[in-house]
Structure formats: C-alpha cells, structure tokens
Amino acid sequence: MNFQYRFKLPVPVEQAWPVLLDVRRVAPCMPGAGIESGEGNDYVGRMKVKLGPIEMAYRGDLHFVERDDAAHRLKVEGVGKEVRGGGGAKALVTMQASSVPGGCEIAIDSEYELNGRAAQFGTGMIDEIGGKLMQEFARRLEKLILNSNAQESGPTVAAAPAPSIPQPAPTASAPAGGKDWAVDDNEALDLVGLAWGPVLSRSLPVIHLLISTATLIYLLTHK
Template sequence: MKLEHSFTVPADLDTVWQALLDPERVAPCMPGATLTEVDGDTFKGSVKVKMGPISLLYKGSGEFLSKDEPARTVVIKAAGKDARGNGTASATVTVSLEADGAATIGKVVTDLSITGKPAQFGRGLISEVGGKILDSFATCLASKLAPSTTPAEAEETPKLSVVEKERPQAPAAAESAPTAQLPEAEGGNPAAAPAPSPASVAQAQAEAEAVATGREAGETASEHAPRAARPRLSAVPEPENEPIDLLAFAGPSVLKRVAPLVAVVVAVLIVLGLRRRR
C-alpha cells in the first residue's frame, strides 16, 4: 500500500536535512524504535509494537538508497520481521524537505508491505496511525534541534582548572639556626658547645612537626586536585524506547468504526429484552 503524509519542524532546512541523514539523531524520535548498529549508509535496529495484550518485536535493517542534497530528497529502504514469526514489514520511504520561512516541511511517501496482526487494521486506519506517528516524530525532532544553551550562557559556564600550590619549604636546621663561633680552647681544639636548654629542644620539635604537617597537606591537595578531562571515543547506547501502542494511536478511529456496531448490538439486546417481558 502507498501512504502519503507530511510533517513540519520549526528549524531551518539545512539543520533538518543534516539531522535526517543521521540515524543516531532521528531513530530515538520514532516511537518504539531502537537503533543498534550504524555502518555507513546501512543501519540495524528494532521496533516494539503493542496491540492491547499482544506485543510484537520487529528486528531488521535499513539503508539509504539515495541522498539528493540539491533536491533535499532521501530514499530509505527498510525491512524487518517479528521475532516470534508473527509477521513481516518492509517499506521504501521517500522524504522530501522544503523550506517554509524559518520552518521546514517534510513530505513522506511510503510504499508499505505488511503481514500479520498489524495488517488487520486496514489501509485507512494504518494511514491515520502513520500520520499520528509522524506528528510525534516531528515534535521530538523539533525538541532535539532546538538550541539547548545560548552563547552567553556557554561563556559563563565555569571551567575546572588545576591550581598548583607551592609546597612550604622546610627550613633546614643548619640554615635556620645561627652559626656561632666557638672559642678555641687551649691546644687549638674548639671548646665544647653548651648543652641546649629543654625549652629550645621542645620548640625545635614543634617547628619540625608543623613543617611535616604542611608537606602532607600540600601533597594531599595536589593528589585530589581535578585533572584535565581527556576525550574518550566510546559508544553511548541510546536507551530503548517504550513500545508503540497502536491501539493508543488508533483509539478514536477505532471507536468511530466500532460505534455503529455497538449501537446495533445494543438495539438487538433491547429488542430481545422487550420480547422476554411479553
């Protein structure tokens, strides 16, 4: 079946075009979709679908068939199947972008082939659900493309820096103590130095302990000082999206289709009740 939809993103054409070519940016905006691998123009992922009590998990892959930058048109082909073998889905999607003032309008043409339980919705309901899914996608993409901080705010962001503190130099005992010229005793030998008093010994010990404490504090501060962060190239997996609930998207439409049937059933029950009373 062939489906046609459109969406609007409040961002300029070039920004939306670059985002559209990056699966890692657009995949999280698709309800129920989780991107698992990207290799050039090919990618792999899964889509969780919920239909009331029934849950389906489609695993598949896709690729960019063409990227026409001057025309701002991209063609993507994707296919997948349910992990339990309850159905398959394949689609060729053509997305064309055009500027609309400061916003961008996207036109989507989907050639869809689907089997299994989701195919029971029919073309009309699938088209309506697809339109609502694209609206949700456009809202999410707009939030991702919106600037998070202004340049002024970025400049005011405090930066961590390493401050090296000068370690206190312990004064050497020989340098701090004044050198006294000892008188020479008879025979040319220097006279014995007088014994230090207990008060001077205690003061020297206190000064030595203070110097040692200062050294330890300086070393501890330098060890715990923040270091400049080194950039690391590591893949950060995106969190898995919640399953897309088709009944939630199709709720009003399903009620419209079921309402006439419910009215007929209620009328029949009323007639049967009246006959029993007679």
C-alpha cells in the same frame, strides 16, 4: 499500501537537513525504534510495537537508495522480520524537506507491505495509528533539531521559538530536559491505546444499528 504524512519544523531546511541525515540520532525519535549497527548507506535497526500486554519486536536492514543533498530528498528501503514470530514488513520511504515561510516542511511518503500479526489491522486503522506515531516522531524530531542548534550556537543564543507541532499526550519514552532519546530507553507506544479512539468512532454507527434493531425486535415481540 501507501502512507503519507507532512509536518513543519520552525527552522530553515539548511539547519534541519544535517540532523535528518544523522540516522542514529533520528531513529529513536520514532517510539520504539533504534539503530543497532551500520554506517554509510546501510544500517541494522529494530522496532518495538506494543499491543496491550503483547510486545512485538522487529529487526531488519535499512538501505539508502537515494540521497540528494541539493534537493533535500532521501529514499530509504527497509526490510524487517519479527524477532519471535513469522511476521514481517517491507517499506520504501521517501522523505522530502522543502522551504516554507517560517521554517521547512517534511513530507514522508511510504509504500509498505505487512504480513503476520500486524497485517490483521485494516488499512484505515494502520493509517490512523501511523498518524499518531508520526505526531510523536515530529514532536521529538523538532526538539532534537532545536537542541542541536542551541548547542552549536552556544549559551548566548536566544530562546528557541515554541514548537509549531500540536503536542500529543505525554509518553513514558519522552525524556526530561534537553537530552536526546536514548536508544535503549526508547519504549514502544501502546498501539491498543492509540487505536481505541478510532475503533470506537468507527463502531458507533454499528452499535447504534444493533441497538435500534434490538429495540425494534423487542417492540414487535411484546405487542
């Protein structure tokens, strides 16, 4: 399966790229994710996924297959398994940063495979949930990069421009102030809550058909 997502950051690609390479700081920008150990091209990471009252934890290896600083392109391979359970996931993620007017654009392309409980979601549902998670990732990443630039520039730097990425609903994992997201405090988003809207929107035609059918049967049997 394939998942693609693009978002813009209001900073030049030359400022965004060094932060994007800092895996330990960037990983917690994804809700529920963090890096446990590693350096160079190999890391051990973990991801928490919340489905209503059920929370699944994945742990796996991340390997940098390609890193092209001149072209601002990364390719990372990840393989993870459920800490408790037989499910797993495998993904090959390509990230490309490009200069655009007013900043840079980040393009993420992921080829992935799922098995176990996570695979019970349909492809369309996974794409919609992935889009919601990437919105939150982009929001946190933008804040991380702007904070990093502000700290390097010192207290005399002008105020950072307003974020260009649409703001999703606040989550319990978002910290106050300008602090980075702590790995241990990076709570998973509730995917049931994220999925409820898409599920309902796709179910409305079916619900309408069932109501119409029931009404027709009632009229035919009560003549």
